Amino acid sequence: MLQDGKDIALISDAGTPLISDPGYKLIKKLSENDLPYTAVPGPSSVINSIVLSGIEPYPFTFLGFIPSKGKLRDDFFDNLRYIEETTVFFDSPHRIKDSLKILKTLFLEKKIAILREQTKIYEEVVVQELKELDVSSVVTKGEFTIVLEGISEFSVEIGNIEEEIKKMRKVISDDKELISYFKWKSGLPKRKIYEIVKKTKKNRKM
8 A cells, every 4th residue: 555655553542652663574574675764752651760769760671571481481580680770661561569479589779660550540669679679569450661770889899899709609600690790789780790700610629
């Protein structure tokens, strides 16, 4: 129809099209066929959630929906530990409590914003540190957007970090996980953390 010169509009009453659906394939096809197109922005729960969260808005990463089950779901949460910036993702009311319990075990010190039914009559915004979050009190109805805080400011002094790493080795044996954890906790460059981890490991063997 577009190739015949007709005008077509894709309109959604459930947020911005092409963000949480496979509509990007349409844009890709239009581009491949050299057909003109544009976008008129409408409400976006991704941007709106960042605004309402009060969490540092940039840089941020949007990850879409948390996978529902299996290895994809496990990998999603595992990979979150290596993302440095503010992270935004969607979740189902049927899985939100389970997801929050997992996030709580991984990021006790991080701040989280749980946004439900944005722009609707039952809109709810909860912003707390995960260690203070009462998962049982979360209402499991409606559409959920989660904003997870990125790496915080310096919270471990350089002079003490070697001792902290030695203590944490009893809990985290994998060097990659250890580096990721202390990069998030201290705000130090990854290279610096790597050097300290390598040094403590060398001293441990001596």
